[in-house]
Amino acid sequence: MPEVPQVRRLAFNDEEIGMGFNSRTGQAVGSALEGFTIQANPAATGAEVASSISIISTHEELQEALGMSFEAQGRYGLVAGSAKAQFSERTNYNSMSTFVVASVVVENPLVRGRNFRITAEAKALLDSLQMEKFERAFGDSFVRGLQTGGEFYAVVRITSVSTATQTALAAALQAEYNGLVASGEFKLEFEKTKNSASSRSEFTSVMYQRAGSGSTISPTVTIEEVIERYKKFPEIAEASASAYETEVATYDTIPLPVPTPTEQEAFLEALADAREKKLRYIQTRNDVEFALRFPEFFQDPPPASDLLGVSAAYTKLMNAVTSHAVRLSKGQINPPQFFDPGSLSPPLAEPVLPPLVKRESAGSLSAPNAMPNLVGQMADPVVGLLACIQMEGVDHCLAFLGNDMDALGLDPRELGDFFFVTLRSGVQPEVRGDASRPGARVRSQFPAPGSLVEPLSVIILDVS
Numbered sequence: 390m391p392e393v394p395q396v397r398r399l400a401f402n403d404e405e406i407g408m409g410f411n412s413r414t415g416q417a418v419g420s421a422l423e424g425f426t427i428q429a430n431p432a433a434t435g436a437e438v439a440s441s442i443s444i445i446s447t448h449e450e451l452q453e454a455l456g457m458s459f460e461a462q463g464r465y466g467l468v469a470g471s472a473k474a475q476f477s478e479r480t481n482y483n484s485m486s487t488f489v490v491a492s493v494v495v496e497n498p499l500v501r502g503r504n505f506r507i508t509a510e511a512k513a514l515l516d517s518l519q520m521e522k523f524e525r526a527f528g529d530s531f532v533r534g535l536q537t538g539g540e541f542y543a544v545v546r547i548t549s550v551s552t553a554t555q556t557a558l559a560a561a562l563q564a565e566y567n568g569l570v571a572s573g574e575f576k577l578e579f580e581k582t583k584n585s586a587s588s589r590s591e592f593t594s595v596m597y598q599r600a601g602s603g604s605t606i607s608p609t610v611t612i613e614e615v616i617e618r619y620k621k622f623p624e625i626a627e628a629s630a631s632a633y634e635t636e637v638a639t640y641d642t643i644p645l646p647v648p649t650p651t652e653q654e655a656f657l658e659a660l661a662d663a664r665e666k667k668l669r670y671i672q673t674r675n676d677v678e679f680a681l682r683f684p685e686f687f688q689d690p691p692p693a694s695d696l697l698g699v700s701a702a703y704t705k706l707m708n709a710v711t712s713h714a715v716r717l718s719k720g721q722i723n724p725p726q727f728f729d730p731g732s733l734s735p736p737l738a739e740p741v742l743p744p745l746v747k748r749e750s751a752g753s754l755s756a757p758n759a760m761p762n763l764v765g766q767m768a769d770p771v772v773g774l775l776a777c778i779q780m781e782g783v784d785h786c787l788a789f790l791g792n793d794m795d796a797l798g799l800d801p802r803e804l805g806d807f808f809f810v811t812l813r814s815g816v817q818p819e820v821r822g823d824a825s826r827p828g829a830r831v832r833s834q835f836p837a838p839g840s841l842v843e844p845l846s847v848i849i850l851d852v853s
Contacts, residue, residue, distance in 0.1 A: 392650055392653045392654050392657060393412050393529070393530075393639065393653045393657065394639075395638060395639050395641065395642055396533070396636065396637070396638045396639075396642065397636075397637055397638075398536065398634045398635070398636055398637075399415070399634065399635050399637055400456070400457070400473050400474075400633070400634060400635070401535065401536070401599075401631075401632045401633050401634055401635050402415075402416075402417070402635070403417075404417040404532045404535070404635045405417070405532060406425075406427055406500070406501070406502040406532050406533065406534060406535060407420050407422050407423070407425060407502055407505070407531065407532060408420050408531065408532045409421055409422075409526070409527035409528035409530070409531050409532075410528045410529075410530040410531055410532055410637050411524070411528035411529065411530075412528070412529050412530055412637075413529075413656065413717075413718045413719065414718050414719060415718065417528075417532060418526065418527060418528045419526050419527050420508070420527070420531075421507055421508055421510075421511035421523070421526075421527035421531070421640075422502075422505040422506065422507060422508065422511075422531060423505075423506055423507075423508050424504065424505070424506040425502040425503060425504050425505045425506070426502065426503050426504060427500060427501070427502050427503075428500070428501070428503070429497075429498040429499065429500045429501075430498045430499065430501075433498045434498060435498075436495055436496060436497050436498075436538060436623075436626075436627065437495075437496040438493065438494070438495050438496070438623050439492075439493070439494045439496070440491075440492060440493045440494070440619070441454070441490075441491075441492050442489065442490075442491050442563050442566040442567055443489070443490050443563075444487060444488070444489055444490075444559050444560075444563060445488050445489075445490055448482045448668050448669075448671070448672045449668065451477070451480060451482050451488060451490065451544070452477065452668075454490040454492060454542075455473070455476075455477055455490070455492070455542055455544075455597075456492075456494070456540070457473065457474070457477055472597070473597060473599075476542070476595065476597040478671075479595050480544045480546070480595060481546065481675055482671075482672060482675060483672065483675040483676050483679045484672065484676055485548065485676060485679055485680075485686065485745075485747055486546045486547060486548040486555070486679075487546075487547045487548070487555050487556065487558075487559040488544060488545070488546055488547075489544075489545045489547065489559050489562050489563055489566075490542065490543070490544050490545075491541075491542070491543045491545075491566055491615065491616075491619050492540075492541065492542050492543075493540070493541045493619055493622040493623065494538070494539075494540050494541075495538035495539045495540075495600065495622065495623050495626035495627070495630075496536060496538045497536070497537045497538040497630055499534050499535070499536055499636065500534055500535050500536075500537060501533060501534035501636065502532075502533055502534065505531070505643060507643070511523065511526075511527055514526070529639060529640065530637045530638060530639045530640060531637070531638060531640060532635055532636070532637055533636045533637065533638040533642075534635075534636035535632045535634070535635060535636070536632065536633060536634035536635070536636065537630045537631065537632050537633070538600065538626050538630050538631075538633065539598070539599055539600020539601065539622065539625065539626030539630055539631055539633060540597070540598070540599045540600070540633045541596070541597070541598045541599075541600075541618060541619065541622040542596065542597045542598075543594060543595070543596045543609065543615045543618075543619065544594070544595050544596075545562060545592055545593070545594045545612070545615075546592060546593050546594075547559050547562070547590065547591075547592045548590065548591055548592070548683070548686065549582065549588055549589065549590035549591075550587070550588065550589050550590075550685065550686055550748050551582075551587060551588045551590075552747070553757040553806065553810075554582050554588040554590060555590065556757050556758075556810070557578070557757050557806065557809065557810045557813075558575065558578060558579060558582070558590060558592070560758075560810055560813060560814045560844070561574055561575045561578050561813050562575040562612070563814070563844075564813045564814055564815060564844075565612075565616065566616060566619065567815070572613065572616070573613070574813065575612055576612060576613070577782065578782070579592065581782070581784065589685070594609070594612065594615055596608065596609050596615065596618070598618075598622075599631045599633045600622070600625055600626040600629060600630055600631045600633070601625040601626070601628075601629050601631075602629045605621075605625045605628070605629065606625075655724060655725045656717070656725045658725070658727075659717055659722075659725035659726060659727055659728075660714060660717055660718065660725075662727045662728060663710050663713055663714040663717065663727075663728045664714070666706075666710050666728055667707060667710045667711060667714070670703050670706045670707045670710065671707060673703050673742065674700055674703035674704060674707065676745060677696050677699050677700045677703070677742075677745075678696075678700055680696055680745050681693060681696045681697070681700070685748070686747060686748055687745055687746060687747060687748055688746045688747070688748050689746070690745070691743035691744070691745075695743055696743065698740070699740050699742060699743065702737075702739070702740040703739075703740070705737055706730060706737055706739065709728075709730060709733060709737055710728050710730075713728045714728075756841060757806060757807065757810045758807070758810050758811055758814070758841050758842045758843075759807075759839055759840070759841055759842075760807075760834070760836050760837065760838055760839060760840045760841075760842055760848070761799060761803070761804060761807055761838060762834075762838035762839075763799075763831045763834050763838075763850065764831055764832065764833060764834055764838075765798070765830060765831065766797065766798055766799065766830060766831050767796045767797070767798075767829070767830055768822070768824035768826075768829040768830055768831055768850075768852040769793070769796070769824050769825060769829065770790070770793050770794055770796045770797045770801075771797070771804070771824070771831060771850070772820055772824035772850070772852070773790055773793060773824075774786060774787075774790060774794070774797075774801065774804060774805055774808060775808055775818055775820070775850075777789060777790060778805060778808040778809050778812060779812055779818070782809070783802065783805040783806055783808075783809050786805060787801055787802065787805060811842045811848065814844035814845070815844050815845040816842055816843075816844065816845065816846055816847065816848055817845075817846075817847050817848070818847075818848045818849075818850070819847060819848065819849045819850070820850050820852060821849065821850065821851045821852065822851060822852030822853050823852065824852045829852050829853060830852070830853070831850050831851070831852055832851050832852065832853050833850075833851040834848075834849065834850055834851070835847070835848070835849040836848070
């Protein structure tokens, strides 16, 4: 069962050490403490850096990648309204696109208060058992420390009429972030696809940064600028650090009386339910609005009037569940209750969602990294195409090899696309035998046909 932990980290929202904290509203309130000292751990003077590049597939994964999951941030993502929460909304997550998230977090030694003492005013309330007045004035917890350093997040949304192209572009961008391919590789591949009817694509990028000053905190516009900021961010945070997390502890760590575990559990369960419903409503509305703006990505898209009606209905549900969560967090719903749109006045209901089927270009592969069956193929064109795509793009290699590809028993472009996607994701090819020997063929392969070739794995071709 969920409960408010004794010590937790929340996103920084201009709190100060010693301030009280109301877990129901997610806001810092008056201070019940005094006489404390503030210092960092003298035995740990260095910083810690964590970075990641990930392709996410659900709204909750996006929240986790941004450090805003319910488990990590509690009420923060729903009611605090901070700049980071607004950034999360600006990503416009939808299930039709592929999202690549780059993150860098620099963590300096925690600055923490010590030797807290209760003020005379707060002690008077406790002595007279005025717990409700105490919590209203000073909350149920207090700010014990601040985490300084910095955070940088970049979210790139990629959409294409071809699922294979969309996945390939995301893999190319992830590889470029990781330094596995040359700088500018994503831009080169995107330029090839954006004007093609069978692979028309678009991408957007948004960023959030806490740390830095002047030019080092200016917005990143191009993919190249995002990658450069991502790589230089630890230096930026070292030169101009910011507080980005607050360490909050319950008063029973001093100790002081706190709400009962049963009250805390009921509140968190109801709030978690409201948050899950809000995320689902947001994603569904975003899907519908995406179909309104880009009908060319869908097979037989519903009429715009139908989509507008559904979007409006989900907007009402979003507003209603947000209002429910706010009243819940302020203690105006007691005992806590799960959100039920049918109990509202007037009642609301989720509308029937019209089918949204994403359009696929003709001949596209179901999985761009699915291993083709190369056993029995002439070795020279297979290995020649593989070697070329290690250095160049698919179009260049097909034009360069020309008639040599006629000996293939496969579609040269599909094989070229497969090699491009896998090699750009860090896959290492190994050819055993002499492919240039007249009549040489592929006798065996690893992995087996149809297997998904994972990034940073190995492809082995035995030739004789």
